[in-house]
Amino acid sequence: MAKxxxxxxxxxxxxxxxxxxxxxxxxxxxxxxxxxAATSDLDEAGEPETVTTERERDLSLLDNARGLLDLVETALAKIDAGTYGVCASCGKSIEAARLKALPHATLCIACKRKEERH
Ligand SMILES: [Zn+2]
Structure with a gap:
């Protein structure tokens, strides 16, 4: 009876x-x-340092967005598979409040804390 x-x-x-x-x-x-792509068309000789900083910022933003996108895709795939809400590390249920705040979370709070200590 109980699910x-x-x-x-x-x-x-x-x-x-x-x-x-x-x-x-x-x-x-x-x-x-x-x-x-647009940035690479700019004159690089002018202010190389500024261009580099801007590019680096864009790249880190891009990295961030891609990493997050990956997590979101994984979460959606897990919903399809019926395994959403299970901690990827310990296999326990992820706290409902945590999922509400962070729907793409793949680790429970305890495992996340452990990971962050590394
Ligand atoms: Zn866990």
């Missing part, structure tokens, strides 16, 4: 949130990639 599935009750809301986040990130990535 042992970890899938949260508000999974629909979470899925919607994740899809919206994915759209947002895809837009960000496209923008940053576009901006990157």
């Amino acid at each position: 042992t599935r970890a899938t949260p009750k508000n999974i629909k809301d979470i899925e919607e949130k994740l899809r919206a986040e994915r759209d947002d990130l895809l837009r960000q990535v496209a923008e940053l990639e576009g901006g990157d």
Whole structure:
């Protein structure tokens, strides 16, 4: 009778949130990639340091967005597979409050803390 599935009750809301986040990130990535191409057309001899700093900032933003996009895609795939909300490290359910605040979380709070200590 009792369902042992970890899938949260508000999974629909979470899925919607994740899809919206994915759209947002895809837009960000496209923008940053576009901006990157435009930057390379600029005169590099003028202020090489400024260009480098800007490029580095864009690249780190792009890196960030891609990393997040990866997590969001993983979360969506897990919803499809019915394994959403399970900690990737210890296999326990991730706290509902944590998922609400961070729908793409793949680790429970305890495992996340452990990871951050490294
Ligand atoms: Zn865990």
